[in-house]
Amino acid sequence: MSNRSKRVPLQVNAETILVIEPDILVRMVVADYLRECGYKVIEATGAEEAMTILNAGRKVDAVFSEVKLHGAMDGFRLAQWIRANHPRMEVILTTGVTATADKAGELCDEGPLEKPYHPRQVVRRLRMLFERRRKAGR
């Protein structure tokens, strides 16, 4: 029997979250948790896939991205690209490396989410960002 029924979402969320994480075992858990909390989740393994999704015009309200990504573009550069091309999109960066966490703080309003994290911390951060957006009338 599934243990999903034990994770009752506190609310049904309509927002779409783009999760960018190269480690499938991490991505799978975070994405499942966010779906169980009512979010629509799009999964990407790296910046290239994320840009393909965004360039295809898929609706995304927030991006949750690992800083250390495979390929030519890391999470910092992706966040800068999103700021330039999708300024209304919320971005949360995550990393397990303290030095990069400091740098990530410049690209995230609330600073990066440091690993290891519990997925519920991601949900808290998302709710805070969306609540702020609602209050600002954006």
Place this chain on the structure above:
Amino acid sequence: MGQVQHTPDVARARDGTVLVIEDDVILRLDTCEYLRSKGYHVIEAATAEEAMAVLSARDPVDVVFCDVQLPGSIGGLSFTVWAREHFPSMPVILTSGNLPVAERVVSGRPVPFIAKPYDPDEVAGQIASLLACSGQSGGS
């Protein structure tokens, strides 16, 4: 990459867990969303290596839906050989835009096959049939 804190058992939906292996992110996204809308719990993998990491970390999934042409050193046919060796009762459905009928056989056994481009409803139907054969209910 660090670790996320979680319990290792990934939730299994009532209607079965499907592992989709597809490197085209838009096709993967649309296929997985459709299967979720049918009630399946879906795990997304972009490569065979990712799929093998998932299967090595948890119980077998109920069905695998796998592209034949994948980036990396392991393609869909080689993955199917590995899957049948390690999880003999776990069905694998292959998909491709150009796989000759003669090559739709792995380890001497035919592999269910769906040609690209496909209607996701065809994928859902094939999965439901396989789950029905194995005694599960399948999606809605």
